[in-house]
Each structure stands twice: as structure tokens, then as C-alpha cells.
Amino acid sequence: MKTETKVLGIILIITIALLFGGIFLLSRNSSGSAEERVAQIDYTKGQKIGSDSAKVKLVEFSDFQCPACRAAEPVLQRIRSTYSDRIQLIYRHFPLYQHQNARRAAYLSEAAGQQGKFWEVHDKIFETQTQWSNLGNNEATVLFLDLAKQLGLDEDKVKQEISADTFKTLIDTDIAEGRRLGVNSTPTFFLNGRKLNLQNFNDLVTVIDEELKK
């Protein structure tokens, strides 16, 4: 065998070994035992759809400005319509610091919640995410107030609540609970207290079905 063949062969074997060894080690560290551990979640908090007595509770820690959270929305909306009588979906805020308009969007959703329209605004905020993600603070507020108006909310009340940071404590409480539960990215889901490691958001339907069968 030629020297070049040997050298390239050895390089390829070493590269494959290093890559897959690295993946194995990283995966072992990142998956941990979170899936097996049942976290103690305060189910009294958060915005809910579904009965409090539902057998299955799905808690989502989410950020309105996070693209992955938006990508999860079609599946979540399907879950909301398909399983509405069997599961309870709970939305908890986890706005990431690098998303400059995420907290303001969370304030808007909570202000809408005060007027009984959290989920309508929630859906609209995700739907329009690309329109406001890169806006400055003031422009984003203007757009949010316009959304509030479109959805029939009391615009002045919403404006006052956003500017007065009325929901700051509520959002901070959600973030604190998320951190306590080990949330470090969004969206993070807990199904009956077990943190989910999903490869695809469609897998949510599978794990919910499995939980309902138990």
C-alpha cells in the first residue's frame, strides 16, 4: 500500500473517531437525567388552555422573539385543537436577554390576558414575529399597540400597562422558576413535570399520546 493511501486513511479514521467521540461525550453531558426526573412545577402560574384536572399537563417555557418557538407553533396549535379536552397547555414566559423586544411582547400578551385575550394575542405575536423582531423599542411598542387595537383590546390600558412595567414581576417569576427547573433555552417543554428532549416538534404529539395511554 502506498504511503499516501496509508496517511490519508489514518487521517480519516482519526477524524471520524474524534468527531463521533466528541458527539458521544457532548450528548452524554447535555441529556443528563432530566427526562427521568419529575420536576416540581407550580401549576397555579402561567396562561392555560384546558382543564386544571387534565391528566396531562404540558408546560412550555417560551420567548415570543425566538424563531424556534415560532417554528413550534403549528404543532402546538394542532395540539391545542386536538387535545383540548384531555390536556392542559400552560404557557410560561422565558424572554431571552438577547431578544430586545421579547419582554415587551410578553408584557403585551399579559395585558391582553387581563382582558381575556391572551391566546389571541399570543398567536398574533408569533404570526408577526418577523415584522417586529428587528425593530427598535419605540417602533416595536407602536406595532404592539396596533396589534392590540386590531384584536379589540383597550389600547390605552395596554399602553399604560406596558409603559408601567406592570407585568415585570410576573415575567421575572416565570424566568426564575424556569431557571430553577433547568431551562436554558427556548422553547423548553415539561410533560407532567418531565423535561422533554425533542428532535422534532412533531415528536410532541407522540409523547403526549404515550402519556395519555398511561
Place this chain on the structure above:
Amino acid sequence: MLLRFCNRLIFILSLLGLTVSAFLFYEYSLSGPMNCPVGNGCDIVRASPYSKFLGISLPILGIIFYAFMAGLSIWRTKNIQDTRFTGLQLLSALAGFAFGVYLTLLEAFVIGAYCFWCVLSFIISGVVLLFAVFSWRKRHEN
């Protein structure tokens, strides 16, 4: 000499593509946001139904493709003048690039978002194809 140089470049590019695919494979196994250096389309692409082809995760297909290309360039070192290897290398590179075109069109027109790592892998497959074409032409000129 030029053929040998081209073959080595294909080998190095294949290792690079293998690294990108392995990184994507790792990222696809996680539920958190992806590490996306440019834009934020990686999460959207990963969450789309097009992240799998015939039930196989795309990074796995990438790993298989680049490992095969690297293996082929090692095999070619045995006899750099053998036209069968040059032809096979060209056909494989063409197939990989064509699949990359299909995936990039999906990103552009169906998913509506670009994944930095997928585009990088597509570019690498394009450069591999360029060297494979060059190598094939040089071999047939001789």
C-alpha cells in the same frame, strides 16, 4: 501531479464537510436553539418536515456522503490515473451537489429560511464538484 493535488483537496474538503455534517447531527439531537452564526433560520429548518429525507435525518446523509467522498479519494491514491475512480468521484460529487441544490431550493421557496450550516455544506459540495470536474477533464485530456 495536478491530479494528485486535486484529489488531496477533495479529501480535505470532504473532511470539512464531514465535520459540518457531524456538528449538524449533534445539533439536531438537541431540543434547544441551534448555534446559528448567521441569521436565525437553523432552528426553523431543523423544525421543518424537510429535516429528514425518507425518514433519515439529513445530517446522517451528509456524514455518509462526505465519508464516502473521503474514502473514494483515499482509494484513488492507489492509482491516480485510473479513469474508473475519476468517473465515480465525479458522479458521486454530482449526486451530492444535485441533492444540495434540491435542499437549498426547499429552504428558499418552501421553508422560507436558510440554515447557515446547511448552506455551508452545500458550498463545500459545490467546491468538491468543481475539483472533481477539473480532475476528470485533466485525466481525459491526457
